[in-house]
Amino acid sequence: MRLVVISDIHIGSGRLDDCDAELEGAIINFLEILAKDTLPVELVINGDFLDFVQAEPWQGTDLESQTSANIPLCFTEEQSLEKLNGIVAAHYRIFDALNVFLSSVAEHKLVILPGNHDVDFFWSEIRKKFVEVVSKGDGGVQQRLKFHLQKAYQPQNFPGVWIEHGHQYDECNKFEVHGEPRWSEEAKPVFIDNDGKPRLLECVGTRFLIKFLNHLDAEYPFVDNVKPFSKFVKMFLVSSLVPEFGLLKAAVALWAFISYFNKTAYESPVDILGGHMEQPNPVSLFAKRFSALSPQNTKDLTSRLKRDGFDFKGMPFSFYLRDDGRTECLLDHICRNPHILDAIREEDIGYLSKKSIGGYLTLSSSYLKDETEELKAAAKNLLATESISSVIMGHTHEPVDPVDDFNYVNTGSWTRNYRDTKDQRYVRSWDLLRKSAYEKFPFELSYAQHSRQGKLILYNTTYLRGH
Ligand SMILES: [Mn+2]
Incomplete structure (x- = not known):
């Protein structure tokens, strides 16, 4: 036999x-x-x-x-x-x-x-x-x-x-x-x-695929072919936090992933994320990422957010990027309604090079378990x-x-x-x-x-x- x-x-x-x-x-x-x-x-x-x-x-x-x-x-x-x-x-x-x-x-x-x-x-x-x-x-x-x-x-x-x-x-x-x-x-x-x-x-990985990755996969069929998952996060998902280096949609998926861990009864997220999320602070990276959007994209995103029920309380979009708490509030709303990001057009997706990503590499080292x-x-x-x-x-x-x-x-x-x-x-x-x-x-x-x-x-x- x-x-x-x-x-x-x-x-x-x-x-x-x-x-x-x-x-x-x-x-x-x-x-x-x-x-x-x-x-x-x-x-x-x-x-x-x-x-x-x-x-x-x-x-x-x-x-x-x-x-x-x-x-x-x-x-x-x-x-x-x-x-x-x-x-x-x-x-x-x-x-x-x-x-x-x-x-x-x-x-x-x-x-x-x-x-x-x-x-x-x-x-x-x-x-x-x-x-x-x-x-x-x-x-x-x-x-x-x-x-x-x-x-x-x-x-x-x-x-x-x-x-x-x-x-x-x-x-x-x-x-x-x-x-x-x-x-x-x-x-x-x-x-x-x-x-x-x-x-x-439903394990976390499946939830992540159903909610976020499957939607990216239609345009980027290989998003789920960089394996194991930690390698994909290190190479691509984290890069999307850096303006012009990836899709905002992907960055939001990453956020959803992190906050999902924080909100479930699963093991402590620190176990998974290697405890390196504070340096640098990912929320401020998101704020930077949103700030770098073109004026047209900012306008389109703002009106879409309003239409989908996000209450700006009379303040401009930039107000929500000035403080971690407000940025988190914005991110949570987008995570619950990821289609909001369809309002923006992303064209310039830069290359990831060792030289130009400094901060990204710091964040990614020991980001997830191997x-x-x-x-x-x-x-x-x-x-x-x-x-x-x-x-x-x-x-x-x-x-x-x-x-x-x-x-x-x-x-x-x-x-x-x-x-x-x-x-x-x-x-x-x-x-x-x-x-x-x-x-x-x-x-x-x-x-x-x-x-x-x-x-x-x-x-x-x-x-x-x-x-
Ligand atoms: Mn498997």
């Missing part, structure tokens, strides 16, 4: 779908190769196989709700099902390839673990529909397709192997309520909302347990190769991801996140295998467009 582990394929549908034709082809090709393997294969898809958060429908106020105790919730089972139907329609060839894989060798097996983008697998209707689509009614195939709704999967045939998506070690994407994990059959990430409807628990390191630390702890000898995770989208004394791999992602190259080190702009920057986002197909000697191997091939 051969153990093959992949993760983070993010198959979606519609405008925000990361899985383009080239990627789809690569996935099908991979499954066809596995199908032909004469040795029985246990294929484990370790989370974020499908992307429900970005699959259509992703707009609409009905996608979010909360419990009577203000715990944020997102999709109902019905909404998840609508999303799944869209994904299947857009990528039926991948589901066919899974069927071919399972039906070509009678011992081939598929195990699916949910990740933070497909927590929807906790719904029974989603699992039922998935099995129906992949098995095409074949009972033998159905028996060899399993979902594992627990924190980690330890395959019976491979003692000592621990497989886990990894989001539970990521402050922004973990599923927890009042310190209790909600990621198992016994403690499902499902709660009843104010209207009595069962819905999925997810890749967080997961490595968790793997180290697991490996210290006697019964665990190999750890496989995903989630961060940054592949990690095993080293001699550390039998841990991260399978990265099959989506296009930004790679830092030497010549690009200090010159980047928001333009990089537009569709035209395609070639800067190669993809890497990585999969982990477990050798007979108990060592993990990570195979990867980088694909560049046209290569």
Whole structure:
């Protein structure tokens, strides 16, 4: 038996779908190769196989709700099902390839673990529909397709192997309520909302995507492809605080993110932000950012704010930028009504260079936790347990190769991801996140295998467009 582990394929549908034709082809090709393997294969898809958060429908106020105790919730089972139907329609060839894989060798097996983008697998209707689509009614195939709704999967045939998506070690994407994990059959990430409807628990990362990033993604399709999240915040989101270096919309999204942490019952924001938010004060950076708007933009924004119910109390816009308390009040209003920013036109998006951003770099250093390191630390702890000898995770989208004394791999992602190259080190702009920057986002197909000697191997091939 051969153990093959992949993760983070993010198959979606519609405008925000990361899985383009080239990627789809690569996935099908991979499954066809596995199908032909004469040795029985246990294929484990370790989370974020499908992307429900970005699959259509992703707009609409009905996608979010909360419990009577203000715990944020997102999709109902019905909404998840609508999303799944869209994904299947857009990528039926991948589901066919899974069927071919399972039906070509009678011992081939598929195990699916949910990740933070497909927590929807906790719904029974989603699992039922998935099995129906992949098995095409074949009972033998159905028996060899399993979902594992627990924190980690330890395959019976491979003692000592621990497989886990990894989001539970990521402050922004973990599923927890009042310190209790909600990621198992016994403690499902499902709660009843104010209207009595069962819905999925919404982690901070998902909330951020639904509220802000998904809207930017339409124009900048690669905003969610700079991973891990902390890297994106450091490179792009924080830059938007500096006039002419990014979108005001993005800056506001960043503010919403920070204040969201301050207002929830989650862990202290200081844990996530590294305690460096005071130097320099982000509110004053926002004030500076707003002050730098052109007179026309200021005028348009002011009238839009008035129209949307912001009470200027007879004072000019600039009055609200002179004092931190007032600026915060303005920001909170915009966060609740982000469409207000449609009133302004932003054209000049400068390059980020080491020289010209001084203050930005100060703010960004140790801004967020480094997810890749967080997961490595968790793997180290697991490996210290006697019964665990190999750890496989995903989630961060940054592949990690095993080293001699550390039998841990991260399978990265099959989506296009930004790679830092030497010549690009200090010159980047928001333009990089537009569709035209395609070639800067190669993809890497990585999969982990477990050798007979108990060592993990990570195979990867980088694909560049046209290569
Ligand atoms: Mn993930």
